[in-house]
Each structure stands twice: as C-alpha cells, then as structure tokens.
Amino acid sequence: MELIVLAISCIFVNNILLAQFLGNCPFLGTSKKMETAIGMSMAVIFVLVMAGIITWVTEEYFLKQYGLQYLRTISFILVIAALVQFVEMFLKKSIPALYAGLGIFLPLITTNCAVMGVCLINIKEEYTFIEALVSSISYAVGFGLALVLFAGVRERILLARVPRPLQDTSIGLITAGMLALAFYAFKGMV
Amino acid sequence: MVEAILLMLGMGVVCGSILSIASKVFYVYEDPRIAEVEGVLAGANCGACGYAGCSAAAEAVVSGEDTAGVCVISGTEVAELVGGIMGLEVGVAEPLLSVNYCDGGSRADDKYYYSGIHTCAATESMYGGKRVCSVGCLGLGDCVKSCAFGAIEMGKNGYPEVKEGKCVGCGACETACPKDILKVRTMTERLLSFNKETDALAPCQQTCPAEIDISRYIDQIRTGDYEGAVNTIRERNPLLLSCGRVCPHPCEDMCRRGVEEDAVSINQLKRFAADYEMNSGKRFPISCAPDTGKKVAVVGGGPAGLSCAFFLRRIGHDVTIFDMMPKLGGMIRYGIPEYRLPKEVLEWEIEGITDLGIKVKSNVKLGHDFDISSLVAAEFDAVFLGIGAWKDYNLNIPGEDFKGCFTGIDFLTNFATYQQEEGLDPVFIGKKCVVIGGGNTAIDCVRTLVRLGAEEVSIVYRRTRNEMPANMVEIEAAEHEGINFYFLAAPTKVIGDDNGKATHLEYLKMELGEPDASGRRRPVAIDGSETLLEIDMIVTAIGQGPDIGFKTAEGKRIGELETTRWDTIDSVNPETLQTNIPYIFTGGDSATGASLVVEAIGGGRRAARSINQFLNGEKVINEENSLFKRNIPGTIFPSVDGLVGTTRATMPELDVDYRIKCFDEADLVITEETAKKESSRCLTCCRICYNKDKEKAA
Ligand SMILES: Cc1cc2nc3c(=O)[nH]c(=O)nc-3n(C[C@H](O)[C@H](O)[C@H](O)COP(=O)(O)OP(=O)(O)OC[C@H]3O[C@@H](n4cnc5c(N)ncnc54)[C@H](O)[C@@H]3O)c2cc1C
Ligand code: SF4
Numbered sequence: 001m002e003l004i005v006l007a008i009s010c011i012f013v014n015n016i017l018l019a020q021f022l023g024n025c026p027f028l029g030t031s032k033k034m035e036t037a038i039g040m041s042m043a044v045i046f047v048l049v050m051a052g053i054i055t056w057v058t059e060e061y062f063l064k065q066y067g068l069q070y071l072r073t074i075s076f077i078l079v080i081a082a083l084v085q086f087v088e089m090f091l092k093k094s095i096p097a098l099y100a101g102l103g104i105f106l107p108l109i110t111t112n113c114a115v116m117g118v119c120l121i122n123i124k125e126e127y128t129f130i131e132a133l134v135s136s137i138s139y140a141v142g143f144g145l146a147l148v149l150f151a152g153v154r155e156r157i158l159l160a161r162v163p164r165p166l167q168d169t170s171i172g173l174i175t176a177g178m179l180a181l182a183f184y185a186f187k188g189m190v
Numbered sequence: 191m192v193e194a195i196l197l198m199l200g201m202g203v204v205c206g207s208i209l210s211i212a213s214k215v216f217y218v219y220e221d222p223r224i225a226e227v228e229g230v231l232a233g234a235n236c237g238a239c240g241y242a243g244c245s246a247a248a249e250a251v252v253s254g255e256d257t258a259g260v261c262v263i264s265g266t267e268v269a270e271l272v273g274g275i276m277g278l279e280v281g282v283a284e285p286l287l288s289v290n291y292c293d294g295g296s297r298a299d300d301k302y303y304y305s306g307i308h309t310c311a312a313t314e315s316m317y318g319g320k321r322v323c324s325v326g327c328l329g330l331g332d333c334v335k336s337c338a339f340g341a342i343e344m345g346k347n348g349y350p351e352v353k354e355g356k357c358v359g360c361g362a363c364e365t366a367c368p369k370d371i372l373k374v375r376t377m378t379e380r381l382l383s384f385n386k387e388t389d390a391l392a393p394c395q396q397t398c399p400a401e402i403d404i405s406r407y408i409d410q411i412r413t414g415d416y417e418g419a420v421n422t423i424r425e426r427n428p429l430l431l432s433c434g435r436v437c438p439h440p441c442e443d444m445c446r447r448g449v450e451e452d453a454v455s456i457n458q459l460k461r462f463a464a465d466y467e468m469n470s471g472k473r474f475p476i477s478c479a480p481d482t483g484k485k486v487a488v489v490g491g492g493p494a495g496l497s498c499a500f501f502l503r504r505i506g507h508d509v510t511i512f513d514m515m516p517k518l519g520g521m522i523r524y525g526i527p528e529y530r531l532p533k534e535v536l537e538w539e540i541e542g543i544t545d546l547g548i549k550v551k552s553n554v555k556l557g558h559d560f561d562i563s564s565l566v567a568a569e570f571d572a573v574f575l576g577i578g579a580w581k582d583y584n585l586n587i588p589g590e591d592f593k594g595c596f597t598g599i600d601f602l603t604n605f606a607t608y609q610q611e612e613g614l615d616p617v618f619i620g621k622k623c624v625v626i627g628g629g630n631t632a633i634d635c636v637r638t639l640v641r642l643g644a645e646e647v648s649i650v651y652r653r654t655r656n657e658m659p660a661n662m663v664e665i666e667a668a669e670h671e672g673i674n675f676y677f678l679a680a681p682t683k684v685i686g687d688d689n690g691k692a693t694h695l696e697y698l699k700m701e702l703g704e705p706d707a708s709g710r711r712r713p714v715a716i717d718g719s720e721t722l723l724e725i726d727m728i729v730t731a732i733g734q735g736p737d738i739g740f741k742t743a744e745g746k747r748i749g750e751l752e753t754t755r756w757d758t759i760d761s762v763n764p765e766t767l768q769t770n771i772p773y774i775f776t777g778g779d780s781a782t783g784a785s786l787v788v789e790a791i792g793g794g795r796r797a798a799r800s801i802n803q804f805l806n807g808e809k810v811i812n813e814e815n816s817l818f819k820r821n822i823p824g825t826i827f828p829s830v831d832g833l834v835g836t837t838r839a840t841m842p843e844l845d846v847d848y849r850i851k852c853f854d855e856a857d858l859v860i861t862e863e864t865a866k867k868e869s870s871r872c873l874t875c876c877r878i879c880y881n882k883d884k885e886k887a888a
Contacts, residue, residue: 058201066193075201082205086212093216163315164368 003134010138013189016114017146018180023114027147028172037151039098041144045137047087047109048118051080052136055119056129076119084109114143150179223275224252230271232264262286263360286359288341288352288374290327314368326390326876327371336366378479378505381425382799385817392875394441394456396821399792400433402426404441404456405874411459412869417474419463424476427791428500429493431468431539432522434461435531435857437788438661444821446875449830452838454872455860462865468535473542479506484805487512487570489556492520493787494576494778496543497794498801503546505802510570511548514555517610518544520578521779522787524603525631527638528853533610557740562748562774572773572801575759576794579779581737585626585730589684592692594620598631598731605638609853620727622646624695626681627731628658629784633665635729636673640850648674648723650681650697652713667843671850678702678713682720684728695723736780747771758783765812766800767793772810775801839868 016022023044030040055076063069087109091099109115118139122132153175162171228248247260251272261268310332327349334342334350341356342363350363350372363372371390375383385391385401394404403422410419423430437457445453467474484507488499491513499509517523518540522531544550554560556577565573582597584590601617608614623644625635628651639647649668651658654677658665669675678700685694699719702711735757741748752760752770759776761767767777777793779785800810812818842858843849849856860868 062197062201066197068194068197071194071197075198078198078201078205082209085209089209089212089216092218096218165311165315 003131006131007134007138008189010135011142011145012183012186015142015146015183015186016118016139017143018176018183020117021180022117023112023143024176026109026112026114027150027176028169031147031151031154031172034148034151034155037147038144041140041147042098043087043091043109044112044114044143045140047080047084047112048115048136048140048143049133050083050087051115051119052122052132054079054083056122056127056132059123060129072120072123076116080115080119114139146179146183150176153179221252224248226275227251227272230268230275231261232268263358286357286361286374286376287354288357288359288363288372289380290350290352290372311366311368326369328369332366332368333363333372336362338362342372376479377477378802381501381504382795382802384796384799384813386813387815387817387822389817390876391817391822391825393444393446393821393826394454394875396817396825397444398426398441399786399789400427400795401792402441402460405872405876407463408454408456408459408869408872409874411463411865412872414866416463416466420467420474423460423463426795427788428497428543429522429539429787429791430460430464431535432493432531433457433787433791434464435535435855436522436526438663438786440786440788444826446827446830446873447833447871449827450833451835455839455841455868458839458841458860459865459869462860462862465859468538473545476504476542476546478504478546481508482506482805484508484572485510485570486572486574486801486805487565487568488574488576489513490520490574490576490578490778490780491515491518491550491552492576492578492778492790493522494578494780494790494794494797495520495574496540497791498574498576498775498777498798499548499794500543500546501795501798502801503548505798507802507805509548511544511550512554512556512560513550513552514558516552516607518550518552520576521580524606525599525634527602527606527634528609529637529641529849529856530634532855555740561740561746563746566773572775572804574794574797574801575769575774575776575780576778576790576797577736577780578790579734579736579758579784581735581757582730583733583735585681585732587681587683589686589692590730592684592686593690594618594692594726595684595728595730598625598627598635598729599734601635601729602631602638605642618727619644620725622725623727623729624648624650624723624725625729625731626650627733628653628660629731629733630660630664631734632729632731633660633668635731637664637668637671639727639729640671640673641853644727646674647672648676650676650679650695650723652678652680652700653710654678654702657710663841667856670846676723679721680713680715685722692725692728695725695728696720697723734784736783756783763812765796765816765818766810767797768800768804768810773804775804836871838871839864 010016014020017024017027026040026044030036058075058079059069059072063072063075088099118136121139122135125131125135127135154172157171157175166174224245225248228245231244231248233244244261251260260272308330310328310330313328313330329344329348329350331344331350334344338360339356339358341353341358342350343353345351352363352372359374359376361374364374366372370388385396392405395401398404403426407419407422410416410422420430427433434457437460439457442448442453442456445456447454482505486499486502486507486509488495488502488509488511491499491511495511495513496518499511502509511518513520515524519536523533523536556562556575562573580599580603582599584597589595596618605617608617619639619642621644623636623639623646625632625639625648628649632649632651636647636649655665655675676697679697680700681695681697683696684692685696686692697720698715699721700713700715703714704712706712736759738753738757738759741751741753748771750771751774754760759769759780761769761776761781764781767775767781769776775797777797778790781793782789803810839860842860844854844856844858848854
C-alpha cells in the first residue's frame with residue numbers, strides 16, 4: 001500500500017517536471033513531435049531505472065561503507081555518464097530507428113538534472129532498495145506522462161494562430177506553466 | 191583520503207573497462223568521412239541548412255543527399271574542403287538572397303505612438319502595425335538586429351535595404367520580420383513566384399498579366415538606376431522592348447493616380463528603360479541557375495514560347511524551341527507591322543533571350559515535320575505548346591473566294607515575310623481597300639495598306655467606335671492617318687465581275703438594340719438598308735483561333751489532347767496550364783484565344799513554373815492564395831485624396847504626313863528628363879498606403 005502511495009506521489013504530486021522543475025531542457029526540446037517525445041520518455045525511463053539502482057548500490061555499498069558520502073555528487077556523475085554512454089551505444093547498434101529519432105537529445109540525458117535529481121532524492125529520503133526502485137520508475141513514468149501530454153498539446157498549438165512574439169518556445173513555456181498549475185491540483189491527494 | 195582516491199580510481203577503472211568492452215560489442219560501422227566532414231563544417235548547429243545540426247548535415251553529404259555546399263553560413267572555402275573530402279566538384283549552389291518586398295512603408299502615416307519596446311514584433315502584436323498601412327514595413331528594424339552578417343541596413347527612406355553581397359541567405363531576417371515582408375528566396379523561387387492575396391502589391395502589379403513589380407521599377411528609374419529597372423522588369427517579362435512598344439497597358443487602367451487624374455504612363459517608362467539598355471550598347475547580364483539536365487521542348491517561338499523558354503533556361507533546364515516560321519517572334523514578328531515594332535529591335539531582343547543557351551529549330555512545323563511522339567523519343571521530359579492563334583475566322587458570306595479577298599493574318603504575315611526575305615513576289619495591294627473587323631489585326635491591316643500606297647482605305651465594323659476591341663491609341667493613329675470608318679455596318683455579300691475579281695462589298699446598316707448578356711447593346715440590322723461599296727481588295731480580320739491541325743494528323747496520344755469549341759487547348763487548371771496529357775503544357779493565344787502579348791508572357795512563365803514542378807516530380811499546383819485575374823479586396827479605391835493635379839507625359843510621335851509614306855517607327859521614346867518627371871508621379875502604392883502629393887509639397 002505504501003509503495004502505491006509512493007508511486008502516486010512521485011508520478012503526480014511531486015511530478016519531476018511540473019512540480020520539481022527538473023529536466024526542463026528535454027521537456028522543451030523533444031516535445032514538438034509526439035514520436036520523439038515517446039522515444040525520449042522511454043529513454044528516460046530506462047536510464048532512470050538503471051541509474052536509480054546503480055546509484056543506490058554505489059551509495060549503500062561503497063560511499064556509506066567507507067564514510068565517503070562527500071563524494072556522492074562526483075561519483076554519481078561518473079556512473080550516470082558511463083551508463084548513458086552505454087545506453088547510447090546499445091541503441092545505436094540495436095534500435096537505430098530510436099537512435100535516429102532521439103538525435104542529439106540522447107547525450108543530453110547525461111547532464112539531465114532529472115536523472116541526477118531523482119538519484120539524490122532517493123538517497124535523501126533514505127529509501128530502501130525497493131522504495132528507491134519504485135520511486136525511480138515512478139518519477140520516470142511521471143516524466144514520460146508530462147512529456148507526452150505536453151507534446152500532444154504542442155502538436156495542437158502548431159495548428160492554432162499564435163501571435164508572432166509568442167510563437168515556439170514562448171508559447172511552450174506558457175503552456176508548461178499551465179500544465180504545472182493543473183498538476184498542482186494533485187497537491188492535497190497524498 | 192586514501193579510501194577516496196582508491197574508490198574513485200576503482201570506479202573509473204570499472205566504468206572505463208565496461209565502456210570499452212561495450213564499444214567493441216556494440217560497434218556500428220560509420221563512414222569515417224562523416225566525422226571528417228563534420229570537422230570542417232561551421233559547427234554552429236544552427237540548422238539553417240535544414241538538417242538537425244552539423245553532424246546530420248555531414249551525414250547527408252556523405253550519403254549523397256546534399257552537395258558540398260550544404261553549409262549555408264560558411265563560404266566557398268568550406269565547400270571546397272568538404273568537396274575535397276568527398277572527392278567532389280563543388281556544385282555552384284544557387285545562392286539564397288533576402289529580398290525586401292515593401293518599398294513604401296515609411297510613406298504611410300504612423301497610426302499609433304507607442305512608447306513601449308520599440309520592435310516590429312511587439313508593435314505588430316499589440317496593434318497589428320504602426321502605420322496607416324496595415325500591410326507593409328513597420329520600419330523598426332527587427333530584421334537589421336537579427337542579421338548576424340550586417341547585410342541589412344535601414345535605408346534613408348525608412349525601410350530596410352538588403353546588401354546582396356553580404357547576404358548569406360540564412361533566413362534569420364525572414365523569421366524576425368513579423369510582416370512576411372523580408373523573404374529569403376533563391377533566384378528560381380523568385381522567378382517562378384506569382385501574385386498572392388497576402389502579398390503587398392500595388393494596384394498596377396495586381397492587374398498586369400505578367401505581374402511585373404511596376405512600382406519598384408518606376409522607383410528605380412526615378413533614382414536613375416536604369417539597370418536595376420531593366421532587371422526588375424526582366425524578372426517577369428523578357429520582352430520589354432516589344433511590350434514597351436505594343437502593350438495596351440491594362441495596368442494603367444488600375445493606376446491609383448488614374449482614379450483622380452491621368453494615370454502614370456507606365457508603359458512609356460518601361461520602354462524608356464528597355465531602350466536605355468539597347469542604346470547603351472551592352473547587354474545587362476542575366477544570370478542562370480546551374481544546369482539541371484532536364485530537357486524541355488517549346489513548340490512555337492511567339493511571346494508565350496519565348497517567355498516559357500527564357501524562364502526555364504534561367505532556372506537551369508535545357509530548352510529547345512521549335513517553330514514553323516523562319517524566324518522567332520510569332521505574331522509580334524509576322525503580325526505586328528514594322529512601323530510599330532521595328533524588326534531590328536525585335537531581333538536584338540530575341541537574340542538576348544536565345545543567347546542564354548536556348549537551342550532553336552526553325553522552319554519545322556508540329557504535325558508536318560515532327561510530332562509529339564518524336565519529341566518524346568528524343569527524350570524531352572516535357573513539352574510546351576505555344577502555337578498561338580494563326581487561323582483566321584471566315585465571314586461565311588457569299589463571294590468570299592473572289593480574287594482580291596484576303597484574310598488578316600495571312601495578309602500581314604505574307605507582307606512581313608516579303609519584307610524580311612529576299613526574292614519573294616510582292617504582295618497584291620488594291621487601290622480601294624476595305625478591311626472588315628475592329629480589332630488590332632484590322633487596324634494593323636489598314637495602317638499597313640495606307641503605307642503601301644492604297645488610295646482609299648476603309649474599315650467596316652459591325653458596332654460603334656466605343657466597342658472596338660483595338661487599342662485606343664491605335665484607333666486614334668488610324669484616324670490621323672486618314673482611314674474611313676464605316677461603323678454599324680455588317681457585310682452580307684461580295685460581288686465580283688466575270689473575271690472572278692471582287693468589285694463591290696454589300697453591307698447592311700445596323701442600329702443598336704437591346705443590351706446583350708455582356709451588357710453591350712446588340713446591333714440589329716435595318717431592313718432594306720443594303721449599301722454597295724466599290725472596292726478591289728477586301729481583308730477580313732474578324733478574329734482568329736489556334737490551328738490545331740496537328741491533332742488529327744496523328745491519332746496517337748496527342749489525339750486525346752482536350753480542346754475547347756474555339757479550338758483553344760484546354761488546361762486542367764487555367765492557373766497551372768497543364769493539359770490533360772500530364773507532360774504537355776500550354777499558354778498564350780493557344781490557351782486563351784487571341785489576346786495580348788503580356789498575357790502570353792505571363793502564361794509562358796506560369797507554364798514554366800508548372801513544368802518545373804513536373805520535372806522535379808512534385809505535384810503541379812498553383813500558388814496558395816493566388817491572386818489570379820482579380821484584385822485584392824479593399825485595395826482599389828473609389829477616390830484618392832491629396833493629389834495636386836499633374837499631367838501625364840505625352841508620347842512623342844513621327845509627323846503624320848511623313849510616317850504614312852514609310853515603315854519607320856511611328857511612336858518614339860520619351861527623354862530621360864521626361865522619364866524622371868513621369869516616374870516621380872508614381873505614388874509607390876503598396877497594398878493600401880500611398881504617398882500624397884500634399885505631403886511631398888509640405
Ligand atoms: C495584327 C496583330 C496585332 C496585334 N497587336 C497587339 C498589340 O498591339 N498589343 C498586344 O499586346 N498584342 C497584340 N496582338 C496580340 C499578340 O501578338 C498575341 O497575343 C501574342 O503574340 C500571342 O503570343 P503567342 O506566343 O501565344 O502566339 P504567337 O505570337 O502567335 O506565336 C505562335 C508561334 O507558334 C508558331 N507555330 C504555330 N503553329 C505551329 C506548329 N504547328 N508548329 C510549330 N510552330 C508553330 C508560330 O510560327 C509562332 O511563332 C496582336 C496580334 C495581331 C495578329
Ligand atoms: S501610382 Fe504607381 S504604384 Fe500606384 S498604381 Fe499607379 S503606377 Fe502603380
């Protein structure tokens with residue numbers, strides 16, 4: 001039961017994009033086309049789950065063991081970067097279509113604050129391994145949800161008449177703000 | 191401390207070895223040239239080339255999708271480096287250039303005074319504009335700021351001017367301009383664009399069938415940039431010397447100054463610019479796009495064919511003109527007489543067009559010497575049919591085959607051929623000649639007959655002077671030259687003598703009755719009013735239609751070509767001029783029926799646009815929001831205030847007594863001084879803003 005509540009709070013209430021405002025560059029960058037948005041969401045889910053596991057293990061079995069928590073940030077960067085590199089190579093070989101769709105955005109995940117943020121939250125909240133796993137998956141799903149919703153809206157905006165100075169990123173940001181307000185309504189839930 | 195170092199080292203080693211193993215396992219072969227090409231590209235990842243960043247562009251080059259000149263922001267140096275890597279010749283890509291389509295914005299009054307952010311974008315979104323004119327340039331210079339190359343400057347008249355040498359065609363200004371006034375286009379796109387409802391167009395340009403940017407060239411004449419004026423005209427009309435002489439200028443009927451007083455003498459200004467080039471002794475350069483390797487056959491070398499060939503050649507296609515006559519020009523050579531358009535002038539003009547690399551095969555007739563299937567066999571990718579309207583209509587009255595009866599086109603072409611070729615028998619000229627009809631052909635026949643020494647020359651026309659379709663100046667000139675006019679007279683019979691020679695023309699007098707469907711009052715015959723006119727030569731010039739004899743000559747694919755009941759070639763859409771046989775296009779008189787030179791020139795360019803689409807494998811469609819044969823609503827004013835009454839430049843003419851004895855050109859060109867004065871009468875209208883004389887005086 002607690003895990004379900006945790007999942008819901010991660011997906012909706014504390015949505016990584018719309019409540020915590022982490023990972024906003026892929027949010028704006030890959031949300032113009034539904035196809036890319038879905039690809040990006042998948043990549044983030046994949047990377048985030050892996051990163052969640054690996055950073056939890058790193059923290060629990062290496063950093064904590066030797067009392068080296070002050071190395072947390074730098075060692076997390078190292079493992080996440082290596083992981084993303086790995087995912088990139090894997091995709092290029094096995095799913096070239098997805099690789100082409102994500103284009104220059106895949107390497108962006110390396111420096112993605114959403115990934116780093118979730119890993120740090122997991123540690124800060126002192127989650128157990130299972131909790132960390134659930135939180136990583138849920139945050140990633142929340143990311144995907146927001147991104148896909150947003151891409152849907154943006155595809156519609158393309159057809160609408162937008163005043164020139166507001167076109168493109170500007171209207172994107174305004175829409176993102178409204179989506180965030182909508183997600184704010186989940187606040188009382190958990 | 192030691193633990194920290196050990197831990198980081200350990201993690202580094204583990205990550206490193208996993209990655210190196212992975213890179214082995216997941217290795218994908220990638221052309222090493224991609225990385226090399228990417229290395230020399232600008233690296234700005236700006237996306238102006240149309241690819242997602244430099245690496246995508248490099249991939250496109252290596253895969254052969256794009257040329258070495260892919261990077262729009264770096265110059266030839268980079269293109270050469272890329273070419274070196276790829277072992278390619280550097281293709282001379284057509285340069286993109288930014289063009290400002292509004293010249294008049296600053297002339298309009300300001301509508302709002304806004305003290306907020308001074309940018310076009312803000313002003314546009316707040317009020318839709320700052321000027322009275324809601325269409326044109328706002329003059330606040332967002333484009334100037336957007337240009338990273340310093341190619342745009344605010345000109346002294348308050349609208350941006352593009353420096354061609356500096357513009358790289360990156361498109362930043364086009365994005366920055368909230369009014370769609372700055373457009374980045376290749377020459378091909380510019381040459382093939384047509385008036386759109388959303389464009390800023392002066393009434394004259396909206397009306398001109400060739401869609402010449404009239405206010406721009408008039409402005410260039412005013413500032414003394416005659417070469418610029420010629421180039422502006424040539425973007426739409428390759429026959430400027432001819433049009434400058436014979437065009438009945440429908441544009442002047444719509445001239446905004448003409449609402450209150452005399453219209454600007456647009457056509458005389460065109461002739462002035464065109465003559466300036468010819469008299470300067472050199473030809474202004476005409477640029478052509480790189481060769482595309484596509485072959486097009488143009489059948490008929492009249493204005494429509496010449497225009498189509500000119501534009502196709504300029505956008506890089508390989509064009510051959512086939513014509514049944516010995517020389518090119520069509521009706522403007524064999525119909526319009528020497529005194530209106532001297533052959534020497536026409537020769538100079540046509541030479542300039544064919545010199546662009548257009549091949550010409552003359553003395554070959556479609557349906558006799560070659561046919562569509564032989565063109566297909568010779569690997570022509572598309573065919574343009576601009577065969578004009580060369581078959582005279584008959585009156586269908588008794589006695590039309592007596593000796594001394596001729597038809598208009600036959601008479602004029604025979605005489606023109608006689609004038610241009612050696613060793614031909616002279617054409618028959620009567621003493622008392624009558625020409626039947628009220629169009630240009632009829633007037634040209636009578637004016638030619640006068641010059642050939644006929645003693646008495648008359649015109650017989652069914653309706654009145656007001657209904658004559660001929661150009662007004664022509665009618666007036668004929669009156670000055672002593673032609674008799676019989677109006678409201680309908681020929682009924684030709685009477686001949688025993689030798690089969692025509693001696694009299696019988697006609698019925700008419701009166702105007704009820705208006706017909708077209709609103710013109712229909713002439714009705716007065717019973718018993720038969721009148722005889724003594725003559726020895728009759729020329730019937732009551733209209734002509736295309737000669738589509740080649741259609742039946744084959745019975746193959748061409749037999750399916752759809753034609754109308756007037757024998758004109760039908761097109762699927764009058765705006766694309768593609769026929770029901772997809773690779774055949776048409777234009778000019780053969781599509782519209784006997785019409786005007788400018789109309790044929792516009793049609794030729796229209797067809798060139800469609801042919802280009804067809805050759806590129808695109809769908810053949812007309813321009814979106816196109817303004818075809820209509821005006822933008824709300825841009826034609828019923829009255830125009832603030833004009834201070836000026837008079838139009840008069841046309842210098844040869845003295846009547848002298849000119850009727852010879853074929854010297856009757857109309858003369860205006861002087862430079864008059865041209866300057868006349869060009870300053872232009873209001874430089876855009877769509878709605880205009881320059882009031884009062885303001886100028888103040
Ligand atoms: C006497 C006269 C006076 C005119 N005066 C004016 C004027 O003052 N102002 C104005 O604007 N317009 C005037 N016009 C109209 C103008 O000349 C035409 O509208 C214009 O020339 C049409 O151009 P086109 O290219 O469609 O046809 P054309 O000029 O008729 O050219 C057709 C070409 O096709 C060739 N051709 C025809 N059949 C074949 C075939 N089977 N095989 C190969 N080649 C073929 C012909 O040799 C010719 O070169 C006048 C017309 C006439 C007859
Ligand atoms: S005033 Fe000049 S721009 Fe306006 S309609 Fe007349 S010629 Fe064209």
